[in-house]
Amino acid sequence: MYPEDLLYSEEHEWISIQDHTGTIGITDYAQSELGDVVFVELPHVGDKLQAKEPFGSVESVKAVSEVYSPVSGEIVEVNDKLADKPEMINDDPYGNGWMVKVRLSDPAELEELFSAQEYEEYLAAKPEE
Amino acid sequence: MVNFAGWDMPVEYSSVLEEHRRVRQAVGLFDVSHMGKIEIRGPGAVDLVQNVTCNDAFRLSVGQIQYSALTYPEGTFVDDVTVHRLAEDHFLLVVNAANTDKDYQWISQENKFSARVENRSSAYAQFALQGPLAQAVLQKLAEWDLSQMKYYRFVRTGVKGLPTLVSRTGYTGEDGFEIYLEPAAAEALWMTLLEVGRSDEILPVGLGARNTLRLEAKMALYGNDIDHTTTVLEADLGWIVKFDKGSFIGRDALWKQQREGPARRLVGFEMVERGIAREHYPVTLGGSVVGEVTSGSYAPSLGKNIGLTYLPVKWNAVGTEFFVTIRNKPVKARVVPTPFYKRRKT
Known part of the structure:
Protein backbone atom coordinates (compact mmCIF):
# COMPACT_ATOMS: atom_id res chain seq x y z
CA MET A 1 0.00 0.00 0.00
CA TYR A 2 2.92 2.34 0.67
CA PRO A 3 5.65 1.82 -1.95
CA GLU A 4 9.20 1.73 -0.57
CA ASP A 5 10.62 4.11 -3.17
CA LEU A 6 8.40 7.06 -2.19
CA LEU A 7 8.61 9.61 0.60
CA TYR A 8 5.55 10.64 2.61
CA SER A 9 4.29 13.70 4.46
CA GLU A 10 2.25 14.11 7.63
CA GLU A 11 -0.52 15.55 5.46
CA HIS A 12 -0.71 12.28 3.46
CA GLU A 13 1.04 13.30 0.26
CA TRP A 14 3.71 11.19 -1.43
CA ILE A 15 6.64 12.34 -3.54
CA SER A 16 8.97 10.40 -5.81
CA ILE A 17 12.28 11.94 -6.83
CA GLN A 18 14.05 11.69 -10.15
CA ASP A 19 17.07 13.96 -10.54
CA HIS A 20 15.82 17.23 -9.06
CA THR A 21 12.19 16.76 -9.97
CA GLY A 22 9.56 15.41 -7.63
CA THR A 23 6.21 13.86 -8.60
CA ILE A 24 3.49 14.49 -5.99
CA GLY A 25 0.19 12.81 -5.25
CA ILE A 26 -1.94 11.76 -2.27
CA THR A 27 -1.53 8.45 -0.47
CA ASP A 28 -3.76 5.42 -0.55
CA TYR A 29 -4.78 6.24 3.01
CA ALA A 30 -5.83 9.78 1.98
CA GLN A 31 -7.87 8.64 -1.01
CA SER A 32 -9.65 5.98 1.00
CA GLU A 33 -10.48 8.43 3.81
CA LEU A 34 -11.86 10.91 1.26
CA GLY A 35 -13.97 8.45 -0.68
CA ASP A 36 -14.89 8.88 -4.35
CA VAL A 37 -12.93 11.85 -5.72
CA VAL A 38 -15.14 13.93 -8.01
CA PHE A 39 -13.14 17.15 -8.43
CA VAL A 40 -9.50 18.18 -8.45
CA GLU A 41 -8.10 21.72 -8.50
CA LEU A 42 -4.45 22.05 -9.46
CA PRO A 43 -1.96 24.92 -9.92
CA HIS A 44 -0.42 25.92 -13.26
CA VAL A 45 2.97 25.21 -14.75
CA GLY A 46 5.37 27.89 -13.51
CA ASP A 47 3.61 28.38 -10.17
CA LYS A 48 5.87 28.34 -7.12
CA LEU A 49 5.16 25.93 -4.29
CA GLN A 50 6.14 26.35 -0.66
CA ALA A 51 6.74 23.33 1.54
CA LYS A 52 3.82 22.60 3.89
CA GLU A 53 1.59 25.10 2.06
CA PRO A 54 -1.54 24.04 0.14
CA PHE A 55 -1.18 23.97 -3.65
CA GLY A 56 -4.53 22.51 -4.68
CA SER A 57 -7.58 20.65 -3.49
CA VAL A 58 -9.25 17.31 -3.91
CA GLU A 59 -12.99 16.97 -3.40
CA SER A 60 -15.05 13.89 -2.81
CA VAL A 61 -18.84 13.90 -2.80
CA LYS A 62 -18.80 14.60 0.90
CA ALA A 63 -15.69 16.70 1.62
CA VAL A 64 -13.08 19.17 0.42
CA SER A 65 -9.47 18.45 1.27
CA GLU A 66 -6.50 20.70 0.60
CA VAL A 67 -3.34 19.16 -0.77
CA TYR A 68 -0.10 20.35 0.82
CA SER A 69 3.22 20.38 -0.92
CA PRO A 70 5.86 18.25 0.78
CA VAL A 71 8.60 20.43 -0.79
CA SER A 72 9.32 23.90 -2.18
CA GLY A 73 9.86 24.45 -5.88
CA GLU A 74 8.38 25.30 -9.25
CA ILE A 75 5.66 23.37 -11.06
CA VAL A 76 6.96 21.87 -14.30
CA GLU A 77 4.03 19.64 -15.19
CA VAL A 78 0.40 19.17 -14.11
CA ASN A 79 -1.72 16.02 -14.56
CA ASP A 80 -4.44 17.56 -16.74
CA LYS A 81 -6.18 14.20 -17.15
CA LEU A 82 -7.49 14.46 -13.59
CA ALA A 83 -9.94 17.17 -14.66
CA ASP A 84 -11.98 14.61 -16.60
CA LYS A 85 -10.99 11.53 -14.66
CA PRO A 86 -10.62 12.53 -11.00
CA GLU A 87 -11.41 8.92 -10.02
CA MET A 88 -7.85 8.00 -11.09
CA ILE A 89 -6.81 9.28 -7.66
CA ASN A 90 -8.89 6.50 -6.06
CA ASP A 91 -8.03 3.83 -8.60
CA ASP A 92 -4.30 4.41 -8.90
CA PRO A 93 -3.03 6.94 -6.33
CA TYR A 94 0.67 6.27 -6.97
CA GLY A 95 0.40 5.94 -10.76
CA ASN A 96 -2.16 7.64 -13.01
CA GLY A 97 -3.41 9.58 -10.01
CA TRP A 98 -0.26 11.69 -9.69
CA MET A 99 -1.02 15.43 -9.43
CA VAL A 100 1.99 17.67 -10.17
CA LYS A 101 5.71 17.54 -10.96
CA VAL A 102 7.95 20.04 -9.18
CA ARG A 103 11.55 21.16 -9.68
CA LEU A 104 12.89 21.20 -6.14
CA SER A 105 14.44 24.41 -4.87
CA ASP A 106 15.67 22.92 -1.59
CA PRO A 107 16.35 19.15 -1.74
CA ALA A 108 17.29 19.23 1.97
CA GLU A 109 13.55 19.42 2.71
CA LEU A 110 13.29 15.77 1.68
CA GLU A 111 15.07 14.77 4.85
CA GLU A 112 12.07 15.85 6.90
CA LEU A 113 9.73 13.41 5.12
CA PHE A 114 8.77 9.90 6.18
CA SER A 115 9.98 6.67 4.62
CA ALA A 116 7.28 4.11 3.79
CA GLN A 117 7.90 2.35 7.08
CA GLU A 118 7.86 5.58 9.09
CA TYR A 119 4.62 6.64 7.39
CA GLU A 120 2.97 3.33 8.25
CA GLU A 121 4.05 3.75 11.87
CA TYR A 122 2.69 7.30 11.80
CA LEU A 123 -0.68 6.01 10.53
CA ALA A 124 -0.73 3.22 13.10
CA ALA A 125 -0.22 5.75 15.91
CA LYS A 126 -3.03 7.96 14.60
CA PRO A 127 -6.15 7.82 16.80
CA GLU A 128 -9.27 6.52 15.07
CA GLU A 129 -11.67 9.25 14.04
CA MET B 1 -19.59 6.89 11.00
CA HIS B 34 -33.50 8.08 13.25
CA MET B 35 -36.59 9.84 11.85
CA GLY B 36 -38.87 11.09 14.63
CA LYS B 37 -42.43 9.78 15.02
CA ILE B 38 -45.15 11.77 16.70
CA GLU B 39 -48.63 10.31 17.07
CA ILE B 40 -51.71 12.44 17.54
CA ARG B 41 -55.01 10.80 18.41
CA GLY B 42 -58.44 11.36 19.88
CA PRO B 43 -61.53 13.29 18.77
CA GLY B 44 -59.52 16.53 18.54
CA ALA B 45 -56.70 14.99 16.50
CA VAL B 46 -57.72 16.21 13.06
CA ASP B 47 -58.34 19.75 14.32
CA LEU B 48 -54.92 19.84 15.97
CA VAL B 49 -53.15 18.57 12.85
CA GLN B 50 -55.13 21.04 10.78
CA ASN B 51 -54.07 23.91 13.03
CA VAL B 52 -50.34 23.16 13.26
CA THR B 53 -49.73 22.17 9.62
CA CYS B 54 -50.22 24.15 6.41
CA ASN B 55 -51.49 21.33 4.16
CA ASP B 56 -55.11 20.20 4.39
CA ALA B 57 -55.51 17.24 6.72
CA PHE B 58 -59.27 17.10 6.05
CA ARG B 59 -58.50 15.97 2.53
CA LEU B 60 -56.46 13.09 3.84
CA SER B 61 -58.25 9.75 3.88
CA VAL B 62 -57.28 6.82 6.10
CA GLY B 63 -54.36 5.09 4.43
CA GLN B 64 -53.15 8.26 2.76
CA ILE B 65 -50.02 10.34 3.36
CA GLN B 66 -49.37 14.02 2.85
CA TYR B 67 -46.18 16.08 2.66
CA SER B 68 -46.69 19.12 4.88
CA ALA B 69 -45.01 21.54 7.24
CA LEU B 70 -45.37 22.60 10.85
CA THR B 71 -45.39 26.38 10.63
CA TYR B 72 -44.69 29.25 12.97
CA PRO B 73 -46.97 32.32 12.97
CA GLU B 74 -44.41 33.95 10.61
CA GLY B 75 -45.06 31.22 8.01
CA THR B 76 -41.60 29.78 8.55
CA PHE B 77 -40.74 26.16 9.28
CA VAL B 78 -40.87 24.46 12.63
CA ASP B 79 -40.21 21.39 10.47
CA ASP B 80 -41.23 19.65 7.27
CA VAL B 81 -43.15 16.45 7.92
CA THR B 82 -45.14 13.64 6.38
CA VAL B 83 -48.61 13.19 7.83
CA HIS B 84 -50.07 9.66 7.80
CA ARG B 85 -53.76 9.19 8.60
CA LEU B 86 -53.75 5.90 10.49
CA ALA B 87 -57.46 6.15 11.40
CA GLU B 88 -60.14 8.85 11.36
CA ASP B 89 -58.88 10.21 14.67
CA HIS B 90 -55.28 8.96 14.61
CA PHE B 91 -52.33 10.55 12.80
CA LEU B 92 -48.64 9.70 12.56
CA LEU B 93 -46.24 12.55 11.81
CA VAL B 94 -42.78 11.53 10.61
CA VAL B 95 -40.38 14.37 11.39
CA ASN B 96 -36.69 15.22 11.15
CA ALA B 97 -34.63 13.49 13.83
CA ALA B 98 -32.97 16.67 15.06
CA ASN B 99 -36.36 18.37 15.42
CA THR B 100 -38.30 15.65 17.19
CA ASP B 101 -38.26 17.16 20.67
CA LYS B 102 -38.90 20.67 19.37
CA ASP B 103 -41.80 19.48 17.21
CA TYR B 104 -43.30 17.47 20.04
CA GLN B 105 -43.17 20.48 22.38
CA TRP B 106 -44.58 22.77 19.72
CA ILE B 107 -47.51 20.52 18.91
CA SER B 108 -48.19 19.89 22.61
CA GLN B 109 -48.10 23.61 23.33
CA GLU B 110 -50.60 24.30 20.53
CA ASN B 111 -52.86 21.41 21.57
CA LYS B 112 -56.07 23.23 22.44
CA PHE B 113 -58.14 20.35 21.10
CA SER B 114 -57.67 17.77 23.89
CA ALA B 115 -55.88 15.46 21.49
CA ARG B 116 -53.34 12.98 22.78
CA VAL B 117 -49.85 13.85 21.54
CA GLU B 118 -47.09 11.28 21.98
CA ASN B 119 -43.45 11.10 20.96
CA ARG B 120 -43.37 7.50 19.75
CA SER B 121 -39.96 7.67 18.05
CA SER B 122 -38.47 4.78 20.00
CA ALA B 123 -41.41 2.50 19.10
CA ALA B 217 -34.79 15.49 -6.86
CA LYS B 218 -34.83 18.98 -5.27
CA MET B 219 -36.25 17.70 -2.01
CA ALA B 220 -35.59 20.23 0.74
CA LEU B 221 -33.39 19.37 3.71
CA TYR B 222 -34.34 20.99 7.02
CA GLY B 223 -31.34 22.81 8.49
CA ASN B 224 -29.92 23.46 5.01
CA ASP B 225 -32.62 24.64 2.61
CA ILE B 226 -35.42 25.34 5.06
CA ASP B 227 -35.58 26.38 8.71
CA HIS B 228 -37.23 28.82 11.11
CA THR B 229 -36.04 31.78 8.97
CA THR B 230 -37.50 30.65 5.63
CA THR B 231 -41.18 30.62 4.77
CA VAL B 232 -42.95 27.79 2.99
CA LEU B 233 -43.58 30.06 0.01
CA GLU B 234 -39.96 31.21 -0.21
CA ALA B 235 -38.96 27.54 -0.19
CA ASP B 236 -41.03 27.12 -3.37
CA LEU B 237 -43.37 24.75 -1.55
CA GLY B 238 -46.53 26.77 -2.15
CA TRP B 239 -48.29 23.57 -3.26
CA ILE B 240 -48.42 22.36 0.37
CA VAL B 241 -50.06 25.59 1.59
CA LYS B 242 -53.86 25.28 1.47
CA PHE B 243 -55.32 28.72 2.16
CA ASP B 244 -58.86 27.47 1.51
CA LYS B 245 -58.79 25.04 4.44
CA GLY B 246 -59.45 27.74 7.03
CA SER B 247 -57.24 29.05 9.77
CA PHE B 248 -53.92 27.51 10.77
CA ILE B 249 -50.77 28.80 12.45
CA GLY B 250 -48.88 30.92 9.94
CA ARG B 251 -51.82 31.43 7.59
CA ASP B 252 -51.98 35.21 7.94
CA ALA B 253 -48.29 35.72 7.28
CA LEU B 254 -48.31 33.32 4.35
CA TRP B 255 -51.45 34.88 2.85
CA LYS B 256 -49.86 38.33 3.04
CA GLN B 257 -46.71 36.99 1.39
CA GLN B 258 -48.78 35.18 -1.24
CA ARG B 259 -50.55 38.42 -2.19
CA GLU B 260 -47.42 40.55 -2.22
CA GLY B 261 -45.19 37.84 -3.63
CA PRO B 262 -42.16 36.61 -1.70
CA ALA B 263 -39.01 38.71 -2.09
CA ARG B 264 -36.83 35.63 -2.58
CA ARG B 265 -37.28 32.08 -3.64
CA LEU B 266 -35.31 28.83 -3.46
CA VAL B 267 -33.89 28.00 -6.89
CA GLY B 268 -31.73 25.28 -8.33
CA PHE B 269 -28.49 26.07 -10.10
CA GLU B 270 -25.65 24.34 -11.84
CA MET B 271 -22.04 25.43 -11.95
CA VAL B 272 -21.03 26.85 -15.33
CA GLU B 273 -17.35 27.11 -14.46
CA ARG B 274 -15.34 24.42 -12.69
CA GLY B 275 -16.03 24.04 -8.99
CA ILE B 276 -18.30 22.39 -6.47
CA ALA B 277 -20.62 24.71 -4.56
CA ARG B 278 -21.11 23.66 -0.96
CA GLU B 279 -23.39 24.83 1.82
CA HIS B 280 -22.70 28.33 3.19
CA TYR B 281 -20.55 29.40 0.23
CA PRO B 282 -21.48 33.05 -0.53
CA VAL B 283 -23.61 33.83 -3.59
CA THR B 284 -23.00 37.14 -5.41
CA LEU B 285 -25.01 38.84 -8.10
CA GLY B 286 -24.20 42.20 -9.65
CA GLY B 287 -21.17 42.51 -7.37
CA SER B 288 -22.96 42.16 -4.05
CA VAL B 289 -23.60 39.18 -1.81
CA VAL B 290 -27.27 38.18 -2.09
CA GLY B 291 -27.21 34.95 -0.12
CA GLU B 292 -25.45 31.66 0.31
CA VAL B 293 -25.58 28.13 -1.03
CA THR B 294 -28.02 26.10 1.08
CA SER B 295 -27.13 22.73 -0.46
CA GLY B 296 -24.49 21.92 -3.04
CA SER B 297 -22.80 18.85 -4.39
CA TYR B 298 -21.53 16.92 -7.33
CA ALA B 299 -24.62 15.29 -8.84
CA PRO B 300 -23.71 11.72 -9.81
CA SER B 301 -26.71 11.14 -12.10
CA LEU B 302 -26.06 14.35 -14.04
CA GLY B 303 -22.28 14.52 -14.01
CA LYS B 304 -22.64 18.18 -13.01
CA ASN B 305 -22.11 20.28 -9.93
CA ILE B 306 -25.45 21.55 -8.65
CA GLY B 307 -26.94 23.37 -5.72
CA LEU B 308 -29.80 25.31 -4.16
CA THR B 309 -29.88 28.92 -3.02
CA TYR B 310 -32.37 31.66 -2.25
CA LEU B 311 -32.27 34.40 -4.90
CA PRO B 312 -34.22 37.68 -5.00
CA VAL B 313 -37.25 37.07 -7.23
CA LYS B 314 -36.32 39.82 -9.66
CA TRP B 315 -33.13 37.92 -10.50
CA ASN B 316 -34.11 34.30 -10.25
CA ALA B 317 -35.36 33.41 -13.74
CA VAL B 318 -33.99 30.26 -15.35
CA GLY B 319 -30.80 31.18 -17.18
CA THR B 320 -29.77 33.94 -14.76
CA GLU B 321 -26.04 33.83 -14.13
CA PHE B 322 -24.43 34.57 -10.77
CA PHE B 323 -21.30 33.67 -8.85
CA VAL B 324 -20.54 31.29 -6.03
CA THR B 325 -17.46 32.20 -4.01
CA ILE B 326 -15.32 29.07 -3.76
CA ARG B 327 -12.18 29.52 -1.66
CA ASN B 328 -12.18 33.29 -2.31
CA LYS B 329 -12.71 32.93 -6.05
CA PRO B 330 -15.95 33.83 -7.84
CA VAL B 331 -17.08 30.85 -9.93
CA LYS B 332 -19.94 31.23 -12.40
CA ALA B 333 -23.26 29.43 -11.88
CA ARG B 334 -26.63 29.51 -13.66
CA VAL B 335 -30.24 29.07 -12.52
CA VAL B 336 -31.73 25.91 -14.06
CA PRO B 337 -35.17 24.28 -14.03
CA THR B 338 -35.86 21.85 -11.18
CA PRO B 339 -36.05 19.07 -10.22
CA PHE B 340 -32.57 18.47 -11.59
CA TYR B 341 -33.40 14.80 -12.00
CA LYS B 342 -36.76 13.28 -12.82
CA ARG B 343 -37.23 9.55 -13.11
CA ARG B 344 -38.79 8.10 -16.23
CA LYS B 345 -42.24 6.85 -15.31
CA THR B 346 -43.00 3.35 -16.57
Missing part, protein backbone atom coordinates in the same frame (compact mmCIF):
# COMPACT_ATOMS: atom_id res chain seq x y z
CA VAL B 2 -20.86 10.35 11.89
CA ASN B 3 -23.06 11.61 14.67
CA PHE B 4 -26.39 12.59 13.16
CA ALA B 5 -28.86 14.04 15.67
CA GLY B 6 -27.50 11.66 18.28
CA TRP B 7 -27.45 8.62 15.96
CA ASP B 8 -24.27 6.94 14.75
CA MET B 9 -24.82 6.72 11.01
CA PRO B 10 -22.54 5.76 8.13
CA VAL B 11 -21.82 8.35 5.43
CA GLU B 12 -21.24 5.42 3.10
CA TYR B 13 -21.34 1.64 3.37
CA SER B 14 -19.19 1.12 0.29
CA SER B 15 -18.98 4.18 -1.98
CA VAL B 16 -21.27 7.20 -2.22
CA LEU B 17 -21.20 7.11 -6.03
CA GLU B 18 -21.90 3.39 -6.28
CA GLU B 19 -24.71 3.57 -3.70
CA HIS B 20 -26.24 6.53 -5.56
CA ARG B 21 -26.11 4.72 -8.92
CA ARG B 22 -27.57 1.58 -7.45
CA VAL B 23 -30.65 3.45 -6.20
CA ARG B 24 -31.16 5.09 -9.62
CA GLN B 25 -30.65 1.86 -11.58
CA ALA B 26 -31.63 -0.98 -9.25
CA VAL B 27 -32.41 -0.79 -5.55
CA GLY B 28 -30.91 0.51 -2.31
CA LEU B 29 -31.75 -0.01 1.36
CA PHE B 30 -31.56 2.84 3.89
CA ASP B 31 -31.82 2.62 7.66
CA VAL B 32 -33.80 5.75 8.52
CA SER B 33 -34.80 4.71 12.02
CA TYR B 124 -40.47 2.34 15.41
CA ALA B 125 -37.56 1.24 13.32
CA GLN B 126 -37.78 2.55 9.76
CA PHE B 127 -36.18 1.39 6.51
CA ALA B 128 -36.43 2.90 3.05
CA LEU B 129 -36.20 0.59 0.06
CA GLN B 130 -35.72 2.78 -3.00
CA GLY B 131 -35.18 2.32 -6.71
CA PRO B 132 -36.85 0.90 -9.81
CA LEU B 133 -36.53 -2.67 -8.44
CA ALA B 134 -37.82 -1.81 -4.94
CA GLN B 135 -41.28 -3.23 -5.60
CA ALA B 136 -39.92 -6.50 -6.98
CA VAL B 137 -37.65 -6.98 -3.96
CA LEU B 138 -40.23 -6.10 -1.33
CA GLN B 139 -42.90 -8.22 -3.00
CA LYS B 140 -40.84 -11.30 -2.23
CA LEU B 141 -41.62 -10.68 1.45
CA ALA B 142 -44.82 -8.60 1.58
CA GLU B 143 -48.28 -10.13 1.82
CA TRP B 144 -49.99 -7.12 0.23
CA ASP B 145 -50.03 -6.83 -3.58
CA LEU B 146 -47.70 -3.84 -3.91
CA SER B 147 -48.61 -3.25 -7.56
CA GLN B 148 -51.97 -2.04 -6.24
CA MET B 149 -50.38 0.53 -3.96
CA LYS B 150 -50.34 4.15 -5.10
CA TYR B 151 -47.78 6.84 -4.35
CA TYR B 152 -48.14 8.41 -0.90
CA ARG B 153 -50.37 5.60 0.40
CA PHE B 154 -49.63 3.09 3.13
CA VAL B 155 -50.94 -0.28 4.24
CA ARG B 156 -50.49 -2.46 7.28
CA THR B 157 -49.15 -5.70 5.98
CA GLY B 158 -47.04 -8.66 6.97
CA VAL B 159 -43.48 -8.52 5.71
CA LYS B 160 -41.83 -11.88 6.22
CA GLY B 161 -44.58 -12.51 8.74
CA LEU B 162 -43.75 -9.40 10.77
CA PRO B 163 -46.43 -6.76 11.35
CA THR B 164 -45.34 -3.60 9.51
CA LEU B 165 -46.61 -0.40 8.04
CA VAL B 166 -45.45 -0.03 4.44
CA SER B 167 -45.76 3.28 2.58
CA ARG B 168 -44.99 4.17 -1.01
CA THR B 169 -42.79 7.15 -0.18
CA GLY B 170 -39.14 8.16 -0.16
CA TYR B 171 -36.51 10.84 -0.31
CA THR B 172 -34.65 9.92 -3.48
CA GLY B 173 -36.77 10.85 -6.49
CA GLU B 174 -37.21 7.15 -7.30
CA ASP B 175 -40.09 4.78 -6.80
CA GLY B 176 -39.82 3.06 -3.46
CA PHE B 177 -41.20 2.17 -0.08
CA GLU B 178 -40.67 2.91 3.56
CA ILE B 179 -41.17 0.14 6.10
CA TYR B 180 -42.02 0.80 9.75
CA LEU B 181 -41.72 -1.96 12.29
CA GLU B 182 -40.90 -2.66 15.91
CA PRO B 183 -37.19 -2.17 16.64
CA ALA B 184 -36.66 -5.67 18.06
CA ALA B 185 -37.35 -7.22 14.66
CA ALA B 186 -35.45 -4.62 12.63
CA GLU B 187 -32.02 -6.19 12.39
CA ALA B 188 -33.39 -9.50 11.12
CA LEU B 189 -35.51 -7.76 8.48
CA TRP B 190 -32.53 -5.64 7.37
CA MET B 191 -30.49 -8.81 6.77
CA THR B 192 -33.40 -10.50 5.02
CA LEU B 193 -33.97 -7.56 2.67
CA LEU B 194 -30.30 -7.55 1.69
CA GLU B 195 -30.50 -11.30 1.17
CA VAL B 196 -33.62 -11.34 -1.04
CA GLY B 197 -32.37 -8.28 -2.91
CA ARG B 198 -29.00 -9.77 -3.72
CA SER B 199 -30.03 -11.03 -7.17
CA ASP B 200 -31.23 -7.48 -7.94
CA GLU B 201 -27.88 -6.07 -6.81
CA ILE B 202 -29.21 -4.32 -3.72
CA LEU B 203 -26.79 -2.21 -1.69
CA PRO B 204 -27.15 -0.60 1.73
CA VAL B 205 -27.01 3.19 1.32
CA GLY B 206 -25.57 5.77 3.73
CA LEU B 207 -26.10 9.47 4.42
CA GLY B 208 -23.81 10.62 1.59
CA ALA B 209 -25.91 9.16 -1.21
CA ARG B 210 -29.13 9.99 0.65
CA ASN B 211 -28.08 13.63 0.29
CA THR B 212 -27.08 13.51 -3.39
CA LEU B 213 -30.25 11.59 -4.31
CA ARG B 214 -32.59 14.01 -2.53
CA LEU B 215 -30.73 17.04 -3.89
CA GLU B 216 -31.05 15.86 -7.51
